Amino acid sequence: MDQQPTAAGEIILQVDNLGKHYNGVSAVAGISFAVRAGECFGLLGPNGAGKTSAIRMIYGFAPPSSGSLRVFSLDVADDWRRIRSRVGVCQQDNTLDPDLSVLQNLLIFAGYFQIPADQARERAEELLHFFALEKKREAKVGELSGGLARRLTLARALINDPELIILDEPTTGLDPQSRHLLWEKLHALRARGKTFILTTHYMEEAAQLCDRLVIMDHGRILIEGAPTGLIEAHVGSSIIEVSGADQELVDFLAERKVEFDRMADRLVIYNKGNAEIEQAVRAGFHSRQCTFRSATLEDVFLRLTGRELRE
Ligand SMILES: Nc1ncnc2c1ncn2[C@@H]1O[C@H](COP(=O)(O)OP(=O)(O)OP(=O)(O)O)[C@@H](O)[C@H]1O
Numbered sequence: 001m002d003q004q005p006t007a008a009g010e011i012i013l014q015v016d017n018l019g020k021h022y023n024g025v026s027a028v029a030g031i032s033f034a035v036r037a038g039e040c041f042g043l044l045g046p047n048g049a050g051k052t053s054a055i056r057m058i059y060g061f062a063p064p065s066s067g068s069l070r071v072f073s074l075d076v077a078d079d080w081r082r083i084r085s086r087v088g089v090c091q092q093d094n095t096l097d098p099d100l101s102v103l104q105n106l107l108i109f110a111g112y113f114q115i116p117a118d119q120a121r122e123r124a125e126e127l128l129h130f131f132a133l134e135k136k137r138e139a140k141v142g143e144l145s146g147g148l149a150r151r152l153t154l155a156r157a158l159i160n161d162p163e164l165i166i167l168d169e170p171t172t173g174l175d176p177q178s179r180h181l182l183w184e185k186l187h188a189l190r191a192r193g194k195t196f197i198l199t200t201h202y203m204e205e206a207a208q209l210c211d212r213l214v215i216m217d218h219g220r221i222l223i224e225g226a227p228t229g230l231i232e233a234h235v236g237s238s239i240i241e242v243s244g245a246d247q248e249l250v251d252f253l254a255e256r257k258v259e260f261d262r263m264a265d266r267l268v269i270y271n272k273g274n275a276e277i278e279q280a281v282r283a284g285f286h287s288r289q290c291t292f293r294s295a296t297l298e299d300v301f302l303r304l305t306g307r308e309l310r311e
């Protein structure tokens with residue numbers, strides 16, 4: 001092979017002004033970002049934000065309508081065949097073959113990469129072990145639970161030992177046990193220097209796994225940064241929630257220029273670690289139900305993308 005493995009820190013994905021239109025409707029409206037080798041990079045956003053459309057272009061499944069896309073310094077439009085062998089993909093939808101066994105699904109996929117049969121077998125066994133699927137080796141995929149099928153999809157994405165692993169909602173629908181197992185596996189793969197692009201609706205997952213992330217909405221990137229930096233910058237470190245808040249509290253906060261969101265049943269106050277405000281709310285409004293808690297990525301997400309339902 002004429003390719004050099006990527007060095008840690010090297011840019012391996014460069015997205016410039018990438019756009020995707022479906023029948024004139026813009027799903028991705030000119031996004032730009034770069035991912036370095038060894039990073040876990042998250043794409044977050046409400047339903048319909050354009051995450052899947054963006055990553056389908058990155059793994060060469062759909063041609064961009066505009067902009068450019070370089071993976072391993074190669075142009076996706078010209079060099080997809082060379083890129084493909086170094087990328088692993090777990091799509092949002094289940095694309096396993098339901099009539100084949102767990103093992104056959106892995107072996108057939110290995111065939112697409114021209115991996116020799118004995119090597120494919122060895123690799124498949126390793127992956128079955130890694131994802132705790134050995135006992136299901138001969139089971140038909142159509143008979144697997146959703147969680148097992150997801151684990152197999154991830155195993156399949158790794159059959160070619162890819163450097164870049166693209167995961168579209170890898171843990172959606174999984175129970176907490178399976179989700180934690182997958183997080184453990186993703187951490188182990190990161191320790192081996194793999195690079196990840198990940199979409200998820202679980203903010204805790206994004207905060208835990210991603211070095212950097214973007215929050216998208218309506219095809220555009222709203223913010224980019226490290227989870228802790230984004231929390232600090234957009235909502236501050238601490239939050240006060242007050243149930244049954246009344247006009248008196250609203251006026252009190254407005255006078256002191258403290259930011260807050262007003263919900264039907266409560267106020268979410270972004271007091272940015274201001275001890276005086278916290279003290280005043282405790283003392284003056286203790287008859288309401290007050291919760292004092294750390295701010296999370298979910299607060300940032302809701303603050304930026306709003307609380308209305310999407311598609
Ligand atoms: N093949 C397609 N043809 C037409 N419109 C599409 C197609 N695929 C996606 N869209 C539209 O593009 C927009 C972005 O969809 P996309 O699937 O990229 O969102 P997403 O962020 O992945 O959402 P989710 O969180 O629900 O998976 C949506 O309005 C969707 O309806």
Ligand SMILES: [Mg+2]
Binds near residue numbers: 051052053092168
């Ligand atoms: Mg999607």
